[in-house]
Amino acid sequence: HKKLKPFPKDFLWGASTSAYQVEGAWNEDGKGPSIQDLKTIPADTSDFKVATDHYHHYKEDVALMAEMGFKTYRFSIAWTRIMPTGDGEVNEKGLAFYSDLIDELIKHDITPLVTVYHFDLPAALEEKGGWKNRATIDAFTRYCEILFKAYGDRVKYWLTINEQNMMILHGAAVLGTGKPDWKDLYQQNHHMMVAQAKVTTACHNLLPDAKIGPAPNIACVYSQTNNPEDVQAAETMAAIRNWLYLDMAVYGEYNALAWAYMEEKGYTPTFEPGDEAILKAAKADFIGFNYYASRTVAASPIDDTASPEAGDQQLAVGEPGVYRGVTNSYLEKTEFGWEIDPAGMRTTANQIYSRYRLPMIITENGLGGIDKLEDGKIHDDYRMDYLSKHIHQVQEAITDGADIFGYCPWSAIDLISTHQGFRKRYGFVYVDRDDFDLKELKRYRKDSFFWYQKVIKTNGEDL
Ligand code: BG6
Numbered sequence: 001h002k003k004l005k006p007f008p009k010d011f012l013w014g015a016s017t018s019a020y021q022v023e024g025a026w027n028e029d030g031k032g033p034s035i036q037d038l039k040t041i042p043a044d045t046s047d048f049k050v051a052t053d054h055y056h057h058y059k060e061d062v063a064l065m066a067e068m069g070f071k072t073y074r075f076s077i078a079w080t081r082i083m084p085t086g087d088g089e090v091n092e093k094g095l096a097f098y099s100d101l102i103d104e105l106i107k108h109d110i111t112p113l114v115t116v117y118h119f120d121l122p123a124a125l126e127e128k129g130g131w132k133n134r135a136t137i138d139a140f141t142r143y144c145e146i147l148f149k150a151y152g153d154r155v156k157y158w159l160t161i162n163e164q165n166m167m168i169l170h171g172a173a174v175l176g177t178g179k180p181d182w183k184d185l186y187q188q189n190h191h192m193m194v195a196q197a198k199v200t201t202a203c204h205n206l207l208p209d210a211k212i213g214p215a216p217n218i219a220c221v222y223s224q225t226n227n228p229e230d231v232q233a234a235e236t237m238a239a240i241r242n243w244l245y246l247d248m249a250v251y252g253e254y255n256a257l258a259w260a261y262m263e264e265k266g267y268t269p270t271f272e273p274g275d276e277a278i279l280k281a282a283k284a285d286f287i288g289f290n291y292y293a294s295r296t297v298a299a300s301p302i303d304d305t306a307s308p309e310a311g312d313q314q315l316a317v318g319e320p321g322v323y324r325g326v327t328n329s330y331l332e333k334t335e336f337g338w339e340i341d342p343a344g345m346r347t348t349a350n351q352i353y354s355r356y357r358l359p360m361i362i363t364e365n366g367l368g369g370i371d372k373l374e375d376g377k378i379h380d381d382y383r384m385d386y387l388s389k390h391i392h393q394v395q396e397a398i399t400d401g402a403d404i405f406g407y408c409p410w411s412a413i414d415l416i417s418t419h420q421g422f423r424k425r426y427g428f429v430y431v432d433r434d435d436f437d438l439k440e441l442k443r444y445r446k447d448s449f450f451w452y453q454k455v456i457k458t459n460g461e462d463l
Contacts, residue, residue, distance in 0.1 A: 005399040007460040012111060012406030014072035015065070015428065015452075016364050018118035018162065020048050021415040023078065025055035029093035032084025034120035035130075039176035045421035046435040052415050053441050058101050060443065061413055064429050066108035068449060069456035073110050074363055074408045075101070076118035076162065079143055086122030087139035095150055102154050112155050113361075113408065115215060116144050116199070118162040119175065119418070131188035134272070137195040144199040148206045158203055158212040159288050159363065160196045164189070165216045165245045176419075182267050190269035193248050197282035200249075204282075211285035214249040215363045218242045218289040220347040222296045224326050229299035233323035236261060237297050240322075243355070246287065250356045252280040261322065286405070287352060290364035291390075293331070294344030300324035334386075336368050336424060342389035349397035349404060359403045365390050366410035368417060368424040371446065378430045378446035387448070388455075388463040395460060413443070428452050 020026075020036040026049045027033070041047045054061055065073055079086060081094030105112050117140070125136050148158075168189050171177040196214065203212040221241065223234040239257035247255040262268045302321035317325035331339040345365065352360060367386040371378045387409055398404050414427035421435045430444040454462055 001396060001399045003399075004395045007395060007398065008405065009459070010071075010405075011459060012072040012113075012361065012408070013456040013460075014070045014074060014110070014113070014406065014408045015410070015412035016074035016408045017054070017411050017413065017415055018076040018115065018120075019078035019081075020051070020118070020120040021418070022052045022054040022075075022411075022413065024049065024051040024053040026050075028055065029081075029097070030084055030091040031078065031094060032080040032086070032091075033123040034078065034080045035123055035126050035175060036120045038123050042419075042421075044435070045419070046416055048416055050433075050438055050441075052413055052431045052433075054413070054415075055097065057441070057443070059104055061429070062101070062104045062108060062110070064443060064445070064449075065105075065110060065412055068428060068453045070108075070110050070412075071456070072113050072157075072406055072408065073105055073412060074113040074115065074159070076115035076120075077147060078120055079117060080120065080122045082146060083122065083139075083143055085124035086136075087125070087142060090146060095146075098151065102151055106154060111157065112151075113157045113159065113363075113406075114147070114151070114155050115159040115162050115363075116147060117160070119167065121175075131191050132184065134191060137191055137198065140195045141198045141202060145202050145206065148203055148210075152207040152210060156210050157286075158210060159215040160199055160212065160249075161192060162215045162363075163217045163290060164192050164196070164214070165241060167192075169241065182265065186262055186267040187269045190271070190275075194275050194278055196249065197252065197279045200282035200284060201278075213284040213286040213288050213358075213361075214245065215288040215290060216242070216245040216249075217364075218246070218291060218348055218352060220294045220344050220351055222294055222328065224296055224298040227299065230297070233299040234297050237295065237318075237323045241295070246352065246356060248279065249282075249284045249287070250358065252282060284358065286359040286361060287356060288361050288363040289348070289352065290410070291345050291348050291362060292365065293339040294328070294341045294347070296326050296328040297323040298326050334367055334369060336420065338368070340367075340386060342386075342393045345390050345393040346397040346400070349394065349402045350400055353397075353402040357403075359405050361404065361406035361408065362394065363408050364410040365407070366426045368420070368426050370423055371414075371425045371430060373430060373432060373444060376444055378444060378448075380446045380448045383446070383448045384451045387452070391455065391460060391463055 221238040223230040243255045244258035304320035411426040413429040414431040417424040428449040432442045
């Protein structure tokens with residue numbers, strides 16, 4: 001566009017974190033273990049036990065967010081702080097922690113944006129089968145109802161499940177689940193969908209003024225060439241990866257192409273009586289989505305043996321006969337091998353908007369890199385460059401007509417990566433520790449901190 005529309009006046013600038021990656025205090029004040037606390041961690045990588053120690057530093061951290069000018073802060077609640085075994089007994093100290101955090105945010109005019117579940121299923125539920133077991137649906141519903149009742153007076157924006165699609169497609173990296181058993185995973189996926197629907201309806205019933213939506217990872221999918229077969233492979237991947245999740249959250253139905261894929265492979269889930277009605281009854285109020293980069297795919301013959309070219313981000317790189325993930329030769333990569341595609345942000349937002357016509361908020365976007373602390377400073381111009389290009393594309397999408405009401409990059413403050421430890425940093429605030437030496441966990445403002453402060457102050461005009 002020659003001339004861009006301004007960001008809306010009340011645009012929600014902020015940033016995101018998740019409980020297990022930032023809080024630490026993994027077994028304090030009655031918290032039970034989650035699957036993240038118990039998962040096998042590579043020998044050269046930190047576990048999640050101390051993380052950024054945000055649990056003990058939250059006031060200082062919120063003050064830093066306020067200094068940047070945050071209008072919103074997206075954080076997640078650790079299910080095992082509220083219910084140590086995932087169901088049953090409620091832990092008052094856990095409830096109090098988030099109540100205090102919410103109050104602290106509101107004191108600084110920061111709107112809380114709460115994810116109820118971000119990869120940290122209670123270990124006690126996992127022992128009983130986790131999402132394979134339909135009892136987890138009911139436990140999740142009870143847990144969320146407790147949150148709605150405890151915080152609904154102050155929290156108006158809720159997110160259901162973070163990156164359900166990545167838990168299914170990249171379960172090994174995210175959850176440490178080992179080799180995928182797809183039939184089983186799509187059954188778990190179905191249970192999560194039913195759980196999400198129940199919780200969406202519960203939120204609408206208990207909190208008529210609140211808004212609730214999903215937070216999948218959505219990426220536009222490019223075809224490697226203009227060969228119609230490659231284009232069809234790209235459509236199939238988009239259906240399996242993206243639209244399956246959003247069609248369910250918005251229309252309460254399985255995406256037809258994704259369903260056909262599951263049928264052909266023998267992965268279709270079993271429905272219990274009532275599931276269809278539960279799914280149909282729930283409709284998201286808005287769409288939260290995480291965007292890191294586009295995907296590029298080619299057609300894949302059924303006897304495809306070519307090893308898929310793809311970086312770390314694309315562990316699930318395709319399936320013979322369905323699609324094959326390939327590298328996009330037009331895109332640069334981060335030092336961790338993730339492709340960088342700011343224009344894809346615009347394309348993705350426009351695709352979502354044209355399909356669903358719901359307000360959208362970007363719940364994650366960001367660059368993981370190795371930062372260097374020198375004389376109390378961190379010169380992370382690579383991060384500013386990444387973020388400014390993406391914010392520019394958000395504005396392009398707004399100018400295209402997409403209804404985007406907020407932007408929350410990953411991450412507000414340094415925290416532990418899902419599987420690459422503390423060395424892979426995303427924050428505006430540097431936390432002085434490394435994978436094994438915790439040091440004093442002192443906070444430092446990175447260059448990107450001051451840059452983002454200016455972006456917010458000018459409502460996105462000065463990038
Ligand atoms: C998203 C997750 O997938 O990407 C976050 O919601 C995660 O939890 C982020 O940290 C970055 O990924 P990673 O693997 O670099 O930590």
